[in-house]
Amino acid sequence: MGMFSGLGEKLNHIFSKLAHRGKLTELEIKQAMREVRVALLEADVNFVVAKDFINKVSEKAVGEDILKSLTPGQQVIKIVKDELVALMGSTNQKLEVAPSPPTVIMLCGLQGAGKTTMCGKLGFLLKKQGKKPMLVACDIYRPAAINQLKVVAGNANVDFYEKGTQSPVKTALEAIELAKRKGLDTVIIDTAGRLQINAELMQELEEIKKAVKPTEILLTVDAMTGQEAVNVAKEFDDKLNITGVILTKLDGDTRGGAALSIKAVTGKPIKFSGIGEKLGDLEPFHPDRMASRILGMGDVLTLIEKAQESVNEEQMKKLEENIRKNTFTFDDFLVQFEQLSKIGSLSDILAMLPGTMGKFKPEDIDESRVKVYKAIIQSMTPKERANPDLIKASQRKRIAKGSGTSIQEVNQLIKQFEQVKLMMKNQNNPRMKKLMGRRFF
Amino acid sequence: MGFFSRLFEGMKKTKKSFGEKLKYIFTGNDIDEDFYEELEFVLVSSDIGVETTEYIIDELRERAKKNKVKKTEDCKHLLKEILVDILSQNKPEKLGSPCVIMVLGVNGVGKTTTIGKLAKKFTDEGKKVVLAAADTFRAAASDQLEVWANRAKVKVVTNEHGVDPAAVVYDSIQAAKARNADVLLIDTAGRLHNKAVLMEELKKISRVVNKEYPEAEYHKMVIVDGATGQNAISQVELFNEAVELTDVSITKLDGTSKGGFLISLAKDFDLAIRYVGVGETADDLLDFDPKEFVDAIL
Known part of the structure; x- marks a missing residue:
């Protein structure tokens, strides 16, 4: 930073x-x-x-x-x-689609690169785009890997297929057949993590590839990988002729030079990057942003895009209306917080800013405060949220207890709420939007 | 198999790439600038980092001068000496009983696997072990730990997905006390070290351990993936700020990774380097030994 x-x-x-x-x-x-x-x-x-x-x-x-x-x-x-x-690679590269469905996407990589999580994220993204994906568990080695994929598939609300520890080739083929019958258009295969020098396991991947002929073979790489990234990528590419790369764990503070090394050595495009633990934390890979990051220039573009995506227009309108009518409530206050947390945690935001701003350490910003406020507001009754005047001493005591906070903290929040309300009353509407967008930057 | 042969087996590939490069530079030639440049290449290629590499090379220049070494081949033992010196600064002491080892690290470094291996190792040594599944975030993390616990036949304390990890730790301490356990191993959720909220969670776990189990020797061991690059330093730095780490262990050294950042860590942090993971089976966890580690990679 x-x-x-x-x-x-x-x-x-x-x-x-x-x-x-x-x-x-x-x-x-x-x-x-x-x-x-x-x-x-x-x-x-x-x-x-x-x-x-x-x-x-x-x-x-x-x-x-x-x-x-x-x-x-x-x-x-x-x-x-x-x-x-x-x-x-100048521009972002999209996923290939098979001429006749299903499109088969196979993920591979070292242990702990984040393949299983990435399967869920890809499934979630494709579903959002109107596709019908299925996740297939072909990691038969790591304890509970199948179960993890199952949970992830459930969270993403997409189809899931597993056949325990039977041969991964067989499981993959069965899954594709089933996908065809059920009219699903994309099959995402999760494979076991393996070292690129493990001949036996690399052979297994080659066999899966030969059997299912994937449209995409994506190498999943931890963005924190060091000099080793080159050897890993080269071996996987030599054996499997990969079609692209996914970088994971880019939400850390790593500068991610591995990305450059991999592209230079394999010539294969980096298609996505994983930027967090939530299912939606996946974005197309942007070479220009990555270049800034490697040089330590921050990533303002991503930040702006994220903010735009996260702020819900309708909620904003309602909020403006409430302010105009002077009925700004704790519910609105909460909406404001939630929209901010959708943009990302404050430390995420800081990490993306260049220059001095990026130098702030996460602990300089009291991120946990946001969480505490949320807990307090959620401990209020709907009536109290709509009409803060109802909150007297005994209510404050109850709210503090319910949210696991102290009365001082409840008081502090109420005070802050009153201040924001006052501030908003003094703002005219056109400037309101700006204010909302800027409050925390 | 002893430490050396196992590590050597595990790190054969590591040694190959690293050692082969070194073979070309430790020849009978006179020491010159080309030699130092080549050496820099080899060291940086093993993730030692620019700053530590410069330190090592300066040190080598000095020791070569002092020992009147003129040929590059005679530099090899000097280089080994320097690396061993750095890695020997903080030798791990034998674990006391009862003791708590909280295992932490970023996502995917092999925390749960390491705990599984440790459970087996300690049980084999005749110790009584309790596991705490305090990773209540990752899907199926506690299932994974339970599989390992069953293999080692030890008690594992779990709770539902999403429950406060500190509560799991509290329960596990009661279980450890009730069973007179020698070792309590705490598995925590992987977290990227720059997330303040998650680091707070670790502090909270630590407070629970300090308060509820003051008689236990408390280790806070960070796990780093052997394939990590310079981010390893940042990981250790921020975890250390949060909970004052005591130990570090390195995993996945059975690939072609060199784990060179370990030398930077040893140089810049007051941490005992405890274990080295070199494979996926329960026995693939070794006590760290500086001299043999350096011998295995040079």
Whole structure:
């Protein structure tokens, strides 16, 4: 977090001495590229990939009119970023669909990469898009893996098929037959995690592939993987000729250089990234955003998009109406909180911001407060929520007990509520929307 | 099989890629800048990280000068010495009884599997073990733990999905006391270390342990996936801030991963490096030994 300013500052320092000369010398570029190289390595970009990349960018940078700009450091970063984006595949790539259904998607990867969770997320996404997916449990080794997929399928409200620990090839084939009979259009196969050097288990994947001829073979990779990512991706690709990659656990603070390494080594597109523990926490992979992230530039675009998606227009209208009529209640207050939590936790939001904002540590923001407020409001009766004047001392005591908080905390919330209400009364409507959007940024 | 042979078996691939590269640089040639550059390549390639790599190379330059070493082949034992020195800073002490080991880490590093292996190991040593399934978040996590518990024939305390993990821990402490258990192993939900709410949950579990079971020796052991890159440092840093870690263990070293971040961790944190996971069966968990670890990778 905040590394962009670090890298930017270092580069500016290198270039600061060379005012008003036309072009960069090779030595200056070499120094600058050393800094970029360290940034890439710290982001876990593979050593060899980083080296090749730096060579390519150096060639481009020589001769460019970088110094005409007031901030040559930023200019160099722009070149670096553009090249990173180009390398990662410029635009987002969608899932392939089989000409005759069902489309078969097979997930594979190391242990703990997040395959089972990702199956659920893909199923949920496809269902949302109007498709009829089925999840198939072919991990017959990890204890309770089948059960986990079953629960996940239930949560996503999609079809599920398992046949215990019988041969995964057989289970997969049966599932596809069943999908055809039931008119389901997509079959998502969860396979067991395996090391790419485990010949026996890799053979199993090849057999499944041969039997079911998947439309997509997606390698699921933990975004926190280090230098090893290259070996893993290369082996899986050599054996299975994968069609794409899914990055998981991008909601952590990892810079995710593995993404770059994998693309560079396999040439296969990264199609999705997992960004949280909820079923909906899946998004198409955006190379430009990933490039910013690897360089530590934050991800403002994602944040804006998420906010737009999460704020429910209808609820906003109702809220505005209530404020106009001066009937803003605790229910509305709760809606405001919930919309914020849909955008993501506050620390998520902070992590996506570039520069100084990104430097805030999660503990600087009292995220648990939001949870506490929610608990308190939910401990009020509907009447009390609509008419806060009803909440007297004995009610406060009951609410505190019901929500597991103290009377002080209840008082604090009521006070805050009154303040917000007052503030809203003083706002005219057009500005209201802005205020709601900005309250926590 | 002893530690070395098992680790060596498990890490054959690790050794191959790492060791093969090293073979080319520890030749009979004179030490020059090319040598250090090649060495940097090898170290960074094993996830040691730029900063620690620079530290190691500076240290090597110094020791080479002091020992008047001129040939690169003679550098090898100096390099080993440096790595062993770093890894030996905090030797794990023998576990006391009763003791509590809270196992934590980000998602998918192998917490539940490690606990399963530990349950077996401790039972084999004649210890009485109780497991606490405090991962009430991940679907079927407690089922997975129960399978392991049945294999090791130990008591596991569970509760329903979504229940406050601290409550499970409370119950498990009562069970451990009632049974006079030697070891209570707590399985926690995987969490990305930058999520404040989840870190609060760990603090709460810790408060329960401190309050309800003060007589037990309390270990807070973070598990890191051997394939992790530089994010390993950030993981340990933030978990450490939340609960003051005491131990670290590393899993999945049976692949081609090098786990080089362990050297950075040993250098920068006051943590005992306790176990190494090298496979999926119950016996694939070894006590960490710095010298043999370095021997196995160099």
